[in-house]
Amino acid sequence: MSAAPRFGKVATGVAQKQLEAFGQSTPGVVSAVLLSADGFEVASLQVGKSGAERLAAMGSSLGAIGSAIAKEAGIVECNRMIIEADSGTVVIMHVPDAKPPMSLAIVANGASVLGQLLWAARNCCSAIGRAFRE
Amino acid sequence: MSGADSEFKIVFTGPMGVGKTTAIAAISDEAPVSTDVFNTDREAFDKALTTAGLDYGHIALDDGTAVRLYGTPGQARFRFMWDILGLNAAGVIVLIDASQSDALVQLDHFVDAFGSGKRTPIVIGVGRLDHAGAPPLDAFSQRLETRGLTLPVFGVDVRRRPDVLLLVDTLLCLIETADPTRLTA
Ligand SMILES: Nc1nc2c(ncn2[C@@H]2O[C@H](COP(=O)(O)OP(=O)(O)OP(=O)(O)O)[C@@H](O)[C@H]2O)c(=O)[nH]1
Ligand SMILES: [Mg+2]
Numbered sequence: 001m002s003a004a005p006r007f008g009k010v011a012t013g014v015a016q017k018q019l020e021a022f023g024q025s026t027p028g029v030v031s032a033v034l035l036s037a038d039g040f041e042v043a044s045l046q047v048g049k050s051g052a053e054r055l056a057a058m059g060s061s062l063g064a065i066g067s068a069i070a071k072e073a074g075i076v077e078c079n080r081m082i083i084e085a086d087s088g089t090v091v092i093m094h095v096p097d098a099k100p101p102m103s104l105a106i107v108a109n110g111a112s113v114l115g116q117l118l119w120a121a122r123n124c125c126s127a128i129g130r131a132f133r134e
Numbered sequence: 135m136s137g138a139d140s141e142f143k144i145v146f147t148g149p150m151g152v153g154k155t156t157a158i159a160a161i162s163d164e165a166p167v168s169t170d171v172f173n174t175d176r177e178a179f180d181k182a183l184t185t186a187g188l189d190y191g192h193i194a195l196d197d198g199t200a201v202r203l204y205g206t207p208g209q210a211r212f213r214f215m216w217d218i219l220g221l222n223a224a225g226v227i228v229l230i231d232a233s234q235s236d237a238l239v240q241l242d243h244f245v246d247a248f249g250s251g252k253r254t255p256i257v258i259g260v261g262r263l264d265h266a267g268a269p270p271l272d273a274f275s276q277r278l279e280t281r282g283l284t285l286p287v288f289g290v291d292v293r294r295r296p297d298v299l300l301l302v303d304t305l306l307c308l309i310e311t312a313d314p315t316r317l318t319a
Contacts, residue, residue: 061212064187
């Protein structure tokens with residue numbers, strides 16, 4: 001069940017190009033999925049269909065739980081969530097001002113440098129957000 | 135926790151839009167934790183928000199029992215959350231929307247996903263029975279019986295606190311009869 005038409009062909013195409021540029025210019029990126037807040041894949045990089053669907057659903061659950069915890073703690077906006085393990089990193093980053101609301105989930109390996117990864121991801125999210133601002 | 139004589143974790147589950155979030159909000163002592171997000175799938179169910187993570191509420195009953203109330207997302211893509219939330223649950227409330235054409239199939243699906251009442255007690259709440267063309271309440275019990283399952287089935291409106299409390303009370307009775315040691319544990 002592909003949800004792609006719901007998200008606008010042109011904006012989705014822009015997002016796909018942004019993801020590819022992000023993957024090429026950022027060391028250690030294993031895969032990435034742009035997902036709607038309710039867990040549908042919008043665009044993806046270096047991941048098969050079922051993997052992308054799973055990462056989209058899990059990324060949206062994590063994002064939603066992260067926001068609830070931030071709210072509970074009195075922090076208004078949860079911009080990103082980072083899961084660090086010895087062998088890699090998962091980042092869920094909010095795409096600013098996108099309609100409908102979206103996040104980017106990134107899986108990176110040990111070759112990545114967190115600061116660089118976050119900086120590149122934020123630029124990627126800003127560009128994607130502009131494409132989905134209608 | 136909070137000096138309660140006993141505390142139970144129970145899980146509300148069922149398909150999208152059946153009213154899991156509404157049911158927990160109807161009975162929770164405090165405003166529940168919500169992880170509802172913008173719903174882009176208006177074809178599946180036409181409403182503004184849908185639960186992507188979980189619902190969480192809490193209720194202290196008159197007899198000193200405390201109940202932690204968890205709600206799952208409804209869509210199959212969030213199935214991994216069903217497993218996470220089902221872990222260590224003392225009981226499960228399956229909500230079904232009788233106005234949906236696949237209501238009986240959904241019943242099978244969710245009852246099976248949470249162990250068919252064999253691992254963990256299950257109570258069924260069926261909503262929107264007054265909808266034109268909805269199967270009668272009996273059809274839901276019979277559906278379970280044809281599969282050798284005898285589970286309590288109630289017609290409910292999850293927006294009404296007494297209806298949701300009836301489901302919770304029934305489930306707690308089942309939990310206590312299933313495992314009397316839990317009461318003192
Ligand atoms: N008219 C009518 N509305 C109902 C009835 N039961 C529930 N509702 C409404 O149906 C909606 C259910 O929405 P939610 O509580 O978000 O449902 P949910 O099961 O949490 O949905 P997801 O999180 O998306 O899976 C609410 O707006 C309720 O008020 C009923 O018997 N009649
Ligand atoms: Mg819900």
